[in-house]
Amino acid sequence: MKLTQDKALIDIDNKIDFLVKKIELLNYINPTNIQEQKALFFASKFTVEPKFEYPQVDFNSYELQRALFSVKIEEIDDKVLRNLYEDIIYEYSGLIECIDTIGKGKKFYYNSLRCFGSPKEVDVENAKFILHFENENVSLKSKHRFNVDETEEQFRAYSKRYEFSYSIKHSDKLTAIAMVLNNEQSLILNSNYTFSQADIDILTNHEIGVHMVTTMNALRNPLKIFSHGFPNNTETQEGLAVFSEFMSDSLNMSRLKRIAYRVLAVDSLAKGYTFSKTFRMLCNYGMSEEGAYTVSVRVHRGGGFTKDYLYLTGLRNIYDFYSKGFDLKPLLTGKVSLEYIDSIEYLIDNGFAVPSKHITDSYQKNSNTNKNIAFILENLK
Template sequence: MMNDSSVATKALFEIDNYIDELVKKIELLSYVNPINIEEEKQKFFASKYLSDPNFLYPSIDFDKFNLHREFFSQSIEQIEDTRLKALYEEIIYCYSGLIQCIETIGEGKKFYYNSLRSFGTPTEQDVENAKFILHFDSEDEDAEMFTPKYSCEEAEKIFRGYSEQYDFSFDIKHSSTMGAIAMVLNNIKTLVINKNHTFSDNEMNVLTNHEIGVHMVTTMNGLLHPLKIFSHGFPNYEETQEGLAVFSEYMSGNLTIKRLKELAYRVIAVDSLAKGYPFSKTFRLLHNNYDLNREDAFYITVRAHRGGGFTKDYLYLTGLKKIYNYYKEGKDLGVLLTGKVSLEFIDDIQYMIDQGFAVKPKHYTDSYLQNKNTNKMVDFILESLK
């Protein structure tokens, strides 16, 4: 067990705490979402999909250069444990990369290259996987489970009811200025619901398992460790986190072909970005070549092109496949629920638990207890992805 009196341990906790304070200032999603999506959508549709939107972004309220300097001023060499020293070096490089993303939002290629460095881009195999999924027919769009029926207030009641099985509490807010229909804000333990959206049964089943069952579970577990890195995020945690969340949709029996195709369209959109396509061409690729309705095509294109080119969206599908394989190999999902962690650091997480720097997960995703998926086609697709 750790010796609190040791200088090395004291240095580790001081650095971990200091990084935690700095990270609170750099919530990338707070800055990369345009503030004039709806106005630009009307103009884009009026232009017959030819003129690229001119998006505006929230102003940045921190000193970017100073923040870089504070990250790199940490006395990492005081951490005697070589394994943890290497981890915290990687953490600092990762967060410095995110600051570079934020400071170049709206600057076209500059932002795109920083995004590329932080999140990567789809491989040819990822694109082939996406095209494979798009060959399948979606479920009947008019089916009862896809019919919009719940207001924002009614959705909140359903979220609250679902959450009763978990031993934690959180805030719920309503917003009319968000791209997603629901999202968890990790740093303030809050679920935000889109005030403008009417929710279907399928959406509620998906969102309860995805947002509460994984994102909120990992938020709450992340707060229980002596080290705060579990709460604000390991390097490259997004792929694992979204993979776990979509896998929860699968395990609860709510992952549809329609949803898998949505994730596939995101890969196609990010790939078109990597090919140098402008916004209008990515949109026309989705809408004209792949027959995606224009509303969905617009929002998926926004997600990929926001900021100047945000590549993160392809990670949902790669993350899902990695978690699916991990589960099929009979490995422990619990270690991935310890916080905002990533698959590549599993051995480090176990090491930190063994050393007393971390704890086992208190909250466990309900859907992971039993596989309720009965859709053989979904299984076939997930097995076939390479």
């Protein structure tokens, strides 16, 4: 492998890996008092603004930034790699700023904009287009509920199709109902939630079929940047994950509408909406009070977290990419980005990276039977 001959590159990659191990935004952005604030918010008839608390950040932002920018990437001979590492350092710097300003109002919001951007007008139009479709009849898969232990059993059964292992933990501090922690190779399930079969079908294909698959493929790559992430990898990773739901016939109208609601909620941040105003806006669009609270927490946490609109833009981009006949396998090599597809293929072709071993099971065949969902994806702008 060509990489073994490039000592400067290996040293730089190892230095960056050492510095950014603690930059896991999701470790810090989830409020620790969600349920308490929910009770107060509902008791006030949705008028008292929640006051969220967050985990303590356990690193010095200034020192970490200084050390990161002192890495001598000019010593990398390969121009493609040098440019990639420059982009990655700026990306990590932005994430450090995000973490450092969690709970500090507009400071966090502006840093979130820098890292994740904000919905464009066409994204808002796409979200409203989805919301025009009628809800489907409640299926049997949505009626029976499973507790967190029963849900864990189903995740373990599903995961037997993949040649890797990971840990499963339970938490009552999540804003999501499940998520993968990349650094720990673990799946976290929300212990406050009772899961339907429809939820489990979505989450297994989303969290394990993509997020855990890319985590495990990243670990096979000698360069740690595949694990820590390329710039704008969130949009691609979430797009791949929701596309896996579609291909496995798990993506239903209720789920797609939740993704659309998130776009409108993130857009409300730019309009200066308070938490309660975002909540009421979502209810006016037809969302349940429980669902509106969850989405409002997701986008208002930290001071204004804009990431959630990327699920829809990512899905649109991945659907278009796949529809044009391109191979999704290079996008499964780690926490990579669609806009760096040429760089990924260059790294593989020149011995700096390895092809994906673990392939998302649902990508083997399009099993979608929902004609409305297919119509919507074909017509997103």
